[in-house]
Amino acid sequence: MKPVMIVGAGPVGLTTALALHFYGLPFLLFEEDQTLSRDTKAGTILTRTLETFRRYSVADEVLARALRVEDIGGIDLATNEPTMSVRTALLSDDTRYPFVINLPQHHLEPILSEALEKRQPGALHLNHRLNGFQQTPDGVTATFETPDGPRQVEGSYLLACDGGRSTVRGQLDIPVEGLSLDVRYMLVDLKLDLDVANPRDYPYLAYFSDPDEWMILVRQPHCWRFLYPLAPGAEPPSHDEFAAKVRRFIGEVDSLEVINTVVYRVHHRIASEWRRGRIFLMGDAAHLITPMWALGLNTGILDTISLPWRLAWVARGWASDALLDGYAREQRPLAIHGSGEMAEVARKYMGGEGDVGAIMSGSGWGIAATRTLLGVRLGTDESAQWSMVKHDRGPLLVGDRMPDFQLHGGNGRPCRLHDLVDDRFVALYFTDARRRPSIPHNRPGLAHFVVSRWDAPLDSGLRAQSLLDVGDRLLMRIGCPPETLVLVRPDDHVAAIMPIREGRALELYQAIVGKDVSPAVGQDA
Incomplete structure (x- = not known):
């Protein structure tokens, strides 16, 4: 297979490269600059992104350099009193990361690039500016300008992770709406x-709301970050003006030192197409989101969950090309009406122009799931209704993210659902293991497990494919009756919830991948 070409080595491009390595696909990553970006940019990484980093084996490195946050707080500027609080600890049964983290983007990118270099030395090519590209029947040929002159590269696909001013999107003449x-x-x-000299008890992620002047205060691992709007046409403030502004929000402090500053525009712009043949738009090249509630970078990481496994299934011959169309079909509504509109509601709320009732109503769990992107439901088929907002911990629906629940495997050790789902579909059969139900043997791309509160006896033949659900806790969390089949995709999202019937899992799987993968005569399904 020709390598997959990735253009742009920001967080989305680097994470995509790690994803392709995870799935065993050859790739090359190109960046036009001489170094990774050192600009002050995004600073909060949400739980769903941490789950992505876990899958691609970089979460530990990221967490080691980050600040974990389990309380996201709103504060009224006039009274200095809390207005709302998001407690991520309520998600402890649903994820191994019941927190968000603060880590500046220019600290995150070196972590991702270092991990990439260890796994595939030389995969990142700096000083490669994309000049043009041309699709062929079996790939894409791209031309780059380098310090050593033009370089032509052939690849199987071209993934545009080259930002809001995407060269790829521009050369394809794809309009941007919004x-x-x-x-x-x-x-x-x-x-x-x-912390000590001027002690404050603000949350590590604090939102000071006010109709006249608002600010977001973020505790980064080694500094504090302030984010606030500039008046139309106003110049950035001088040091003294900024110091006075800081003191209006947090009171007197003995000293402050400015480390870095950046001014940027607010966008809500979405590309009208995300796929053109063998070329795909990802991250800011596909969607520019208002940077509120950390929905910019983190929405881009959702793209790195959705597209790579599809490319792997097609490359392995396990799926038809049509599987790739699901990337834009599922992710684009989230960017337009999900992250985009949610971020705009948050922006207006901070300035006193509206409220967040539709988003921040319901249970504390629902609010925490929404703010961490664990509440994303994909429109996985015609019957599934996409959503980014959770109000309560109700029964799971098709398209929902499967909780990263802890069960106990046939080897006696605890196991997490997301570990089982890595790089395959998983069919979960909620039935009584004592009755020795007949389930298919595992096959490449599709695994089968009996889930029961009754441990599978050693003479049942099911031990290796059994999961002990103590107290039926997962069954109750999903909200399905016994004798139910739940099919989970490699991106952790539920593909189907249906009564158990012989051969049903394989039928559902084949419908999703668009390919007949029936076993040969004499083989198990």
Whole structure:
């Protein structure tokens, strides 16, 4: 197979490269700059992104350098009193990461690139500016400008992770729909002691809301970050003006040192197409989201969950090309009406222009799931209704993310559902293991497990494919009756919830991948 070409080595491009390595696909990553970006950008990584980093084996490195946050707080500027609180600890049964983390993007990117270099040395090619590309029947040929002159590269696919001013999107002449608002934000990183010299009890992620002036205060691993709007046409403030602004929000402090600043525009713009043959748009090349509630970078990481496994299934011959169409069909509504509109509601709320009742209503669990992107439901088929908002911990529906629940495997050791789902579909049969139900043997791309509160006897022949669900806790969490089949995709999302019937899992799997993978005569399904 020709390598998959990735253009752009920001967080989405780097994570995509790690994903392709995880799935065993050859790839090359190209970046036009001489170094990775050192600009002050996104600073909060949500739980769903951490789950992605876990799958691609980089979560431990990221967590070691990050600040974990389990309380996201709103504060009224006039009274300095809390207005709302998001407690991610309520998600402890659903994920192994019941928190979000604060880590600046320019600290995240080296972690991802270092991990990539260890796994595939030389895969990242700096100083490669894309000049043009041409599709062929079996791939894409791209031309790059390098310090050593033009370089032509042949690949199987081209993944555009080259940002909001995407060269790939521009050369394909794909329109961008939406708005670039006449709104600017200023982001400032400060050396400031709010722990000992000037102790404050603000959450590590604090939203100061006010109709006249609002600010977001973020505790980064080694500094504090302030984010606030600039008045239309206003110049960035001087040091003294900024110091006065800081003191209006948090009171007197003994000293503060500005480390870095950046001013950027607010966008809500979505590409009208995300796929053109063998070329795909990802991250900011596909969607520019208002940077509120950390929905910019983290929405881009959702793309790295959705597309790579599809490419792997097609490359392995396990799926038809039509499987790739599901990437844009499922992810684009989330960017347009999900992350995009949610971020806009949050932006207006901070400025006193509206409320977040439709998003922040319901149980504490629902609010936490929504804010961490664990509440994403994909439109996986015509019957599944996509959503990004959870109000309560109700029964799972088709398209929902399967909780990363802890069960006990046939080897006696605890296991997590997401570990079982890595790189395959998983069919879960909720039935009585004592009755020795007949389930198919595992096959490449599709595994089968009996889930029961009754441990499978050693003479049942089911031990290796059994999961002990103590107290039927997972069964109750899903909200399905006994004798139910739940099919989970490699991206952790539920593909089907149906009564158990012989051969049904394989039928469902074949319908999704668009290919007949029936076993040969004499082989198990």
